Amino acid sequence: MIKPSHYDDDGYVIQWYRSYIPSNTLASLHGLAQDCRTRKILGENTEILLSTYDETNARVDIARILRELPDDRANSLIAVVGVQSNQFPRALDIARRFRGHGCQVAIGGFHTSGTISMLKDIQPDVQEAIDLGVSIFAGEAEDNRLDEVLRDASRGALKPIYNYMSDLPDMSGQPTPLLPARHIQRTAGHHTSFDLGRGCPFQCSFCTIINVQGRKSRFRSVDDLEKIIRENYAQGINRFFITDDNFARNRDWESFFDRLIYLRRVKKLNIKFTIQVDTLCHRIKNFIEKAGAAGVTRVFIGLENVNPDNLTAAKKKQNRVVEYREMLQAWKAVGATTYAGYILGFPGDTYESIMRDIEIVKRELPLDLLEFFYLTPLPGSEDHKTLHENGAWMDPDMNKYDLNHRVSHHPTMSDEDWERAYRDAWDRYYSPEHMKTVMRRMAANGRSVSNIMMLMLLFKGSVKIEGVHPLEAGFIRRKSRRDRRPGLPIEPAWRFYPAYALETVVKHMKWLRILSSVYPEYRRLKRDPNRREYSDLAIAPIQASDLEGLDLISQTRGGAAALTKMRKDRERMDHVKAERQSAV
Numbered sequence: 334m335i336k337p338s339h340y341d342d343d344g345y346v347i348q349w350y351r352s353y354i355p356s357n358t359l360a361s362l363h364g365l366a367q368d369c370r371t372r373k374i375l376g377e378n379t380e381i382l383l384s385t386y387d388e389t390n391a392r393v394d395i396a397r398i399l400r401e402l403p404d405d406r407a408n409s410l411i412a413v414v415g416v417q418s419n420q421f422p423r424a425l426d427i428a429r430r431f432r433g434h435g436c437q438v439a440i441g442g443f444h445t446s447g448t449i450s451m452l453k454d455i456q457p458d459v460q461e462a463i464d465l466g467v468s469i470f471a472g473e474a475e476d477n478r479l480d481e482v483l484r485d486a487s488r489g490a491l492k493p494i495y496n497y498m499s500d501l502p503d504m505s506g507q508p509t510p511l512l513p514a515r516h517i518q519r520t521a522g523h524h525t526s527f528d529l530g531r532g533c534p535f536q537c538s539f540c541t542i543i544n545v546q547g548r549k550s551r552f553r554s555v556d557d558l559e560k561i562i563r564e565n566y567a568q569g570i571n572r573f574f575i576t577d578d579n580f581a582r583n584r585d586w587e588s589f590f591d592r593l594i595y596l597r598r599v600k601k602l603n604i605k606f607t608i609q610v611d612t613l614c615h616r617i618k619n620f621i622e623k624a625g626a627a628g629v630t631r632v633f634i635g636l637e638n639v640n641p642d643n644l645t646a647a648k649k650k651q652n653r654v655v656e657y658r659e660m661l662q663a664w665k666a667v668g669a670t671t672y673a674g675y676i677l678g679f680p681g682d683t684y685e686s687i688m689r690d691i692e693i694v695k696r697e698l699p700l701d702l703l704e705f706f707y708l709t710p711l712p713g714s715e716d717h718k719t720l721h722e723n724g725a726w727m728d729p730d731m732n733k734y735d736l737n738h739r740v741s742h743h744p745t746m747s748d749e750d751w752e753r754a755y756r757d758a759w760d761r762y763y764s765p766e767h768m769k770t771v772m773r774r775m776a777a778n779g780r781s782v783s784n785i786m787m788l789m790l791l792f793k794g795s796v797k798i799e800g801v802h803p804l805e806a807g808f809i810r811r812k813s814r815r816d817r818r819p820g821l822p823i824e825p826a827w828r829f830y831p832a833y834a835l836e837t838v839v840k841h842m843k844w845l846r847i848l849s850s851v852y853p854e855y856r857r858l859k860r861d862p863n864r865r866e867y868s869d870l871a872i873a874p875i876q877a878s879d880l881e882g883l884d885l886i887s888q889t890r891g892g893a894a895a896l897t898k899m900r901k902d903r904e905r906m907d908h909v910k911a912e913r914q915s916a917v
Contacts, residue, residue, distance in 0.1 A: 334362055334412045337427060338388040339420045340732050342800060344818035346423065349807025351519060352389040353791075357526040357576040358415025358442065359387055360510035365479045368508035374480045375487050385512070388423075389805070390519035392813055395430050406435040410486040416442030418712045419735040421458055426819055428467045437486050441470030444731070446545045447713015450498045452721060456712070458731060463493050472497025473531075473546075475507045501547050504531065505554045509561050514568040521808055524607075526574040527561050529553045530583045535611075537637075539676065541713035542578045555588045559596065566602060574607045579635070581614035593627035607631040615660040625667025632664055636673035636700075639690050643679035659875055661699045665778055670785065671701045677755055678708035678743055684750045691761045699871040701771055701785055702792055704803055705758045706736040707751075732818075737802040763793035765850040772854055774872050776864040786855050790847055798843045810837070 336359045338347045363385050370381040384401075386393050402409045411431045416424040421444045428438045440462055448456045449471040459469060468491040470482065478497060485491050510527040517525050532550040533542050553561075565573070577583060596602045605628045612634060614620050624632070636657065637643075664671050675694075677687055694700060710717035710727055711734060720727055720741065728740035743751045761767075768789050775785045795806035814829045824832075858864050 334359060334366065334383070334414050335386045335393055335427060336388060336415050337393070337413055337420045337423045338805075339423045339735065340818045344821040345812050346388065346816045347801055347805055348388060348392065348811045348813070348816075349390055350809040350811055351521045352387070352807040353521050354804060355512065355517065355520045355524055355526045355574065356387050356389075356415055357510065357528055357574075359385055359516070360512045360526060361528070362412070362414050362474060362479070363513075364508040364511045365474055366483075367511070369479055369483055374483060379487070381483070385516065387516060387519070389807065392811070392816065393427065395427065399431075399434055399436075402436070407437065407489045408487075409436050410483070410491075411436050411438045412482075413438065413440045414442060416440055416444050417734075418444040418447070418731050419733065420444070422730070422732045422818070425458065425462055425465075425467075428462060429465060432465050432467065437468070437489065437491055438466070439468040439470055439482060439486075439491060441474070443541055443545055444712055445469050446471040446498060447541050447711070447717075449494075449496060450544050451713055451715075451718045468492060468495065470495045470497075472500070473502055475504065476502035478502070498545075501532070501549075501551065504528075504551045505557065507553065507557070509557070509564050511561075511564055514570065517568075517570050523570060524572045524574055525565055525570050526576050528576045529558060529580070529585075529589060530577045533578050534582060535579075536715075538715040538719075539708060539711070540715075541711050544713050544715070546578075550582060550584070552583060552585055555585065555592050558589055559592055562593075562596060562602070562604060566604070571602070571604050572606075573604065576609070578609060579611050580608040581610040581617060581620060586617075586620065587623065590623040590627040594623065597626075597628055604628050605630045607633070609633040609635070611635055612657060612660055615656070615663045621663045621667055625669065629667075629669055631670045631672065633672045633674070634660075634664075636703075637676050638679060639694060639698075640679070640681060640686075642681050657698055658871070662872065662875065665699055665872070668778070668780055670780075670788070671699075673700050673703050674706060675703050675758075676706050676708050677758060678739075678746070678751055680744050682743070682754075683746060684754045687754045687758060688761060691758055695762060695767050695770070697871055699774060701775070702788055703762050704792065705755060705762075706802075707739050707755060709734060709736050710741055735802060735805065737796075737805075759793065759796045763789060768793075768851045769854040770869070772851065772858060773864070773867045774869070776858045776861075777867040777872065779865060782855055782858050786851055789851075790844070794844055794847055797847075798840050810840070 336356045341347050363383065366381070366383050370383065373379070375381060384398075399406075411428070413424045413427055420442070421440075424440050424442075428440060431438050445459055448459060449469075455463070463469060468482075471494065472478070474482075478495070482491070482495060512525055517523050530550050530552040531546040532548060533540070533546070534548055534550065536543065536548070562573070565571075580586060583589065593604070593606070597604060608624065608629055608631075610632055639657070661671055694703065708716075710720050712731075717727070726742060728734075728738075733740050739748060739752055739755070742748065746754070768786070771789065772782050772786055776782050791806065792803045795801055795803040799806055799810060812833055814826065815823055817823060
């Protein structure tokens with residue numbers, strides 16, 4: 334099983350000595366395959382041998398893999414798994430090499446599932462894979478669906494397409510997502526990942542989750558959660574990324590948190606978590622408080638934008654900009670580091686409005702880390718389907734669909750202005766001045782200044798130095814001379830290796846330059862006995878009467894209307910409560 338990476342702008346595979354984020358798909362499928370082996374689904378006398386590769390932190394040496402396979406290549410299955418749209422060209426190149434040596438190959442993931450789910454016809458790149466004799470898997474492999482694939486492969490009779498998009502499986506009681514410890518040791522912080530739920534009830538037009546995993550949420554059980562934790566803990570893994578797109582909409586969130594609190598407080602397991610939530614999670618009674626007690630130390634928030642009109646256009650009406658500060662301060666109160674995604678290129682955006690809004694975010698919201706994305710019509714999303722059906726231009730190179738490249742035209746901004754806005758957004762938010770402000774806020778909250786300093790360094794440097802989005806980044810870039818995109822020349826060793834060495838040295842100097850711009854402030858804060866007394870507008874206590882004075886409300890399109898709506902909603906809720914109390 335191979336989880337592919339994708340190519341950088343020079344055609345080399347993006348790979349690291351230590352990657353940041355582990356692959357949940359690889360963990361899930363490895364657990365399912367282990368279960369198939371344990372149940373001996375191919376018969377008592379047939380052994381299933383498993384090998385797994387995460388190409389973001391381990392080279393996929395195709396020649397070596399071929400040498401390790403049986404002479405009869407038909408007894409082997411190369412499964413290229415979890416393939417996102419930007420990884421599909423690389424996945425197809427891997428498949429082509431293995432098919433050329435007689436191996437059976439299957440490809441699955443969000444790209445195949447998303448295009449099959451949303452579009453009438455098989456897309457040309459997926460059809461190319463089928464024409465090569467590659468089997469396409471769409472959907473999820475639980476409920477013994479992997480059994481069918483392995484049995485077909487054992488007979489040399491893989492189907493062209495396995496389409497399970499209309500039949501999403503129950504998750505309760507499924508095999509444990511589990512990667513061997515050697516995989517986890519190649520990730521920064523030795524994290525692993527798993528999901529407790531799939532699907533999302535919201536209808537964001539740019540999202541692929543709802544069209545691949547469905548709008549009806551499905552969940553693992555509380556006992557599944559404890560089993561996942563204990564099996565990983567037994568091999569020394571105690572840091573976890575729960576990949577649910579929106580953990581706050583998991584109906585069993587409280588039971589999950591209660592079990593984690595039990596494992597931490599009673600069983601004394603030193604476990605910590607990263608989760609993803611929406612911007613309304615603070616409205617759920619006890620959610621944030623229990624998250625903190627359960628060991629949630631980092632939280633990704635789907636902020637997306639601060640313009641209510643933009644959010645409405647993207648069908649993300651659930652985001653209430655007037656409550657952003659309240660929500661973020663609630664996470665600060667339990668000591669969680671906050672990450673937020675921010676999309677650039679909504680129809681109402683201009684270069685000037687984007688720059689203005691980023692300054693508002695810096696000044697008025699207590700965010701720690703902000704990561705920017707191009708508004709991208711990802712295959713599998715409603716946006717992509719709309720543009721596809723209207724015949725609008727979209728870049729034909731799927732390798733660019735990584736949210737870090739512009740792949741469509743904006744209705745009003747020029748291509749140049751949109752690209753400039755994206756570059757400048759990173760510079761504006763991660764300016765030395767604002768990085769110091771975030772460090773001061775962290776110190777005032779009694780939390781680790783060194784940790785947030787390094788995280789901001791990594792976010793800024795990933796884009797500005799390595800040229801990749803932080804979600805794809807890692808520690809120390811690796812390059813293999815021969816792992817280059819087909820059609821580009823393989824550089825001679827005498828030129829490649831000196832250039833690679835020089836590039837590595839220059840990059841380290843640039844990393845040190847960013848660090849030196851904020852390190853003196855870190856040293857000052859460590860020595861400052863009054864660092865807890867710092868305050869600014871973003872972290873100051875919230876007064877309802879102050880909202881009208883915020884630029885977040887007065888300077889963004891739709892801000893005033895959003896505030897009026899919030900007040901009416903709260904007045905209505907207060908009226909309902911009063912009536913209920915009177916009835917009692």
